[in-house]
Amino acid sequence: MSTFTDRQQRIAQKIESDVVLSKWRDWHWQIRHSIRDISAFEYLLGVEFEQDERRKLLKTLEKFPLSITPYYLSLINAVDFRNHPVFKQAFPSSSEMIIMEHDMKDPLAEDSDSPVPGLTHRYPDRVLFHVSNVCSMYCRHCTRKRKVGDMDRIPVRKEVKQGLAYIRAHPEVRDVLLSGGDPFMLTDEYLDWILTELRAIPHVEVIRIGTRMPVVLPFRITDSLVEMLKKHHPLWINTHFNHPAEITASSREALRKLADAGIPLGNQSVLLAGVNDCPRIMKTLVHKLVMNRVRPYYLYQCDLSEGLSHFRTPVGKGIEIVESLIGHTSGFAVPTYVIDAPGGGGKIPVMPNYLISWSTNKVVLRNYEGVITTYKEPDSYEPVFCNRDCERCELRLNVDSAEDVYRSVGIAELLSNQDDIISLVPDSNERIGRRNGAEAEADG
Numbered sequence: 001m002s003t004f005t006d007r008q009q010r011i012a013q014k015i016e017s018d019v020v021l022s023k024w025r026d027w028h029w030q031i032r033h034s035i036r037d038i039s040a041f042e043y044l045l046g047v048e049f050e051q052d053e054r055r056k057l058l059k060t061l062e063k064f065p066l067s068i069t070p071y072y073l074s075l076i077n078a079v080d081f082r083n084h085p086v087f088k089q090a091f092p093s094s095s096e097m098i099i100m101e102h103d104m105k106d107p108l109a110e111d112s113d114s115p116v117p118g119l120t121h122r123y124p125d126r127v128l129f130h131v132s133n134v135c136s137m138y139c140r141h142c143t144r145k146r147k148v149g150d151m152d153r154i155p156v157r158k159e160v161k162q163g164l165a166y167i168r169a170h171p172e173v174r175d176v177l178l179s180g181g182d183p184f185m186l187t188d189e190y191l192d193w194i195l196t197e198l199r200a201i202p203h204v205e206v207i208r209i210g211t212r213m214p215v216v217l218p219f220r221i222t223d224s225l226v227e228m229l230k231k232h233h234p235l236w237i238n239t240h241f242n243h244p245a246e247i248t249a250s251s252r253e254a255l256r257k258l259a260d261a262g263i264p265l266g267n268q269s270v271l272l273a274g275v276n277d278c279p280r281i282m283k284t285l286v287h288k289l290v291m292n293r294v295r296p297y298y299l300y301q302c303d304l305s306e307g308l309s310h311f312r313t314p315v316g317k318g319i320e321i322v323e324s325l326i327g328h329t330s331g332f333a334v335p336t337y338v339i340d341a342p343g344g345g346g347k348i349p350v351m352p353n354y355l356i357s358w359s360t361n362k363v364v365l366r367n368y369e370g371v372i373t374t375y376k377e378p379d380s381y382e383p384v385f386c387n388r389d390c391e392r393c394e395l396r397l398n399v400d401s402a403e404d405v406y407r408s409v410g411i412a413e414l415l416s417n418q419d420d421i422i423s424l425v426p427d428s429n430e431r432i433g434r435r436n437g438a439e440a441e442a443d444g
Contacts, residue, residue, distance in 0.1 A: 008074040011044050015070060024070075025250075027220040031136060035068045037061075041091065044070070045078050056094035064096055064307060067138045072216040075245060085243040085275045089139055096140065096307035107143065107304040109344030118155045119163040122346055124409065125174050129163050131155055131194060132181035137216040139240075141270055141311045143303040143340075144181075164197050167204065177208040184213045184220050188228050195232040207232060210268075212240040218254035226261045238266040238297060243276050244284045252292055259293040266297035269335065271318050272311045273302075279324035286325065286333040296335035301350070304342050315339070315350060323352045327368025 004012065004021060012019040015033050023029045035041050038057055042048050049057065068090045075086045106112070110120045110128070120128040132155065133144075167173050176198055183191060198204050213220040229235055237258055241247060259265055267289050269276065276282055286296045299321070302312045318337045325334045338347040356364040361377045413421060425432050 005074065008071070010046075011070055011074050014044050025219045027136075027217055027222070030069045030071055030217055030219060033070050034136065035070070035073055036066055038066075041066075041068070041073070044073060045076060045081065047078055047081055053094070056097075057092055060092040060094055060096050064092060064140070065138060066092055067135070069136050069217045071219065071250065072137050075248065083274075085245055088275050089141065089242065089272070090137060092140060093310065095310035098309055099306050100309045102304055103306045103309065104304050104342065105306055107342050108340055109342075110144075113344050116162040116166045117159045119166055121166075121170075121173075122344060125172055126177065127163075127167060127173050127175075128177050128179055129167075130180055131160060131178050131183050131191075132185050134185045135180065135182045135216075136185060136213065136220070139212070141272055141302060141308055143305045143308075160194060164194075164201075167198070168201050171203045174203055174205040175208065176204055176206075177210060179210040182211050182213060183209050184211045184225070188222075188225055192228050192231075195229075195235075199232050206234055206236060208236040208238060210238050210240075214239045214251050214254040214258070215241050215246050218248075218250040221254035221257050223257070226257050229258075229263060230261045233262065236264050236266065238268050239294065240269070241267050241285060241289060241294075242269050242272060243281065244288050247285075247288045247292065255292045255294060265294040267294050267335075268298045268300060269296070270300045270302055270311075271313055271321070271337075273313045275311075277313045277317050277321075279321050282321045283325060283329060286329065286335065290330065290333050295332055298347070299335040299337045301337070301339040303340055318350065319352055323368070326352065 004024065008024065012024050016023070035044060038049065038054060038061070072086060072090060076084045076090075081087045110122075113120050113122045115121055118130040120130070122128070167176060178194070186194075195207060198207055239255075241251075255265060269282075269285065271277060276285065282299070289296055299318060301315060301318055302308055322334065322337045337350050339350055340347050354365055354367070356366055356372065358364065361379055363375045363377065364372065365375060366372045410424070413419070414424065
C-alpha cells in the first residue's frame with residue numbers, strides 16, 4: 001500500500017498536520033499516538049458521546065484501560081460507528097462493568113498452573129510463556145484483562161530467565177508458545193535473545209508466537225523483524241482476525257512478509273456477539289484468510305472473564321457456524337470450535353454430531369447435506385495391545401523418540417493398557433470417600 005486511504009489521511013492530519021506516509025507506517029509513531037482517552041477518540045473520528053454515556057465510559061476506563069492504534073481506528077466507519085466490528089472490539093462499553101456471578105478474573109486458571117512467574121504449564125508437552133503484558137491495542141474481549149496494560153506486571157528479564165530455566169529443566173516440553181500481551185511489542189533485539197535462548201534448548205522442537213499485530217498494527221511486521229525471525233525456524237505464528245473488515249491492504253502485506261519467510265501462519269478467532277456471530281461473516285473471513293496463506297486454527301467460545309457477558313453467544317451459535325462451513329468450504333478453511341474449560345481444563349473441541357449410531361460392525365453417519373449413510377467395519381480385526389512400554393516395543397513402526405517412555409493421562413490412559421486403572425474418579429466423589437473412610441477404619 002503506497003498511499004493513505006481518505007479516512008487515514010483525515011486521522012493522520014488531525015494528529016500531525018504535516019504527517020507523511022512514512023510516519024504513518026512507522027509502528028513506533030503509531031504506538032506514540034495511540035488513542036488512550038475518550039476525547040481523543042471523539043476528535044479523531046469526528047463523533048461525540050452524550051454526557052451520561054461519557055460518564056459511564058469513564059467509569060469503565062478506570063477498571064479496563066483504552067488503547068487503539070491510529071491505524072486500527074482508521075478502519076471504523078464513523079457514519080455507523082456503533083455497529084462497526086472494529087469499534088466493538090476496540091472501544092469500551094459500560095457493559096464491561098456488569099460482572100456476572102459466573103465471571104472470573106482468571107477463568108483459565110493460568111496463574112494457578114504457573115510453576116514460575118510468567119509461565120503456564122498445563123498440557124504435558126508444551127508451555128505458555130508470557131513475555132509481555134503490553135499490547136498495541138487493548139481488545140475489549142481479552143481473556144487476560146486482569147493483566148494487559150498493568151505496567152507493574154510487565155515481565156522483567158529476571159522472570160524471563162526463570163521461565164527459560166524451567167523449560168531447560170523439563171525435557172518433556174517440546175513446544176513453547178510465546179504470548180502476552182503481545183510478544184511483538186518487544187524490541188527485535190530482546191525477542192531475538194529470547195528466541196535464541198529457547199532454540200538452544202535441545203528438547204524444544206517448536207516455538208510459536210501469538211500476536212495480533214498483523215490485525216491492529218501491521219506496520220510492526222518490518223523487514224528487520226522478519227529477517228530476525230527467519231533465524232529461529234521452526235517457528236509458527238498465530239494471529240487473531242475476527243472479522244473480514246480487518247483484512248486490509250496493510251494486513252495482507254504483513255501476512256505476505258511472514259509467509260514468504262517460510263513461517264506457517266494460523267488464526268485464532270473469538271466468537272463475539274454482534275461482531276462475527278454470523279455464518280456468512282465467518283465464511284467470508286476464513287476464505288480471506290486462506291487466500292493470504294493463513295490457516296483458520298481455532299474458533300473460541302468467548303471465555304468467562306470479567307466484563308465479557310455482552311460478548312458471549314450460546315454454544316449453539318458456534319455449532320451453527322461450523323455446520324455452515326463443513327462440507328461447504330475447503331476442509332483446511334474450517335477452524336476447530338473450542339471451549340477453553342473454566343478452571344484450567346484446556347481446550348475442548350465442540351463440533352456438530354455426524355455419528356448417528358453404531359453396532360459391532362457398522363456405523364451410521366450423516367453428511368453435511370443430511371444424507372444418512374453407513375460405514376462397514378472389519379469383521380475380523382486383530383487389535384494391537386499397547387502398554388506404552390516404549391523401551392521394549394517390538395512393533396514394526398519404530399520412531400526416533402522410542403527411547404522416551406510415553407505416559408498417557410486422562411481418557412488416553414483409560415484407552416491404553418499401561419496400568420490397571422479402569423476409571424477416573426473426582427476427588428469430591430462422596431461414594432469413594434465413604435469407601436476410603438471405611439477402609440481406613442478397618443486398617444486401624
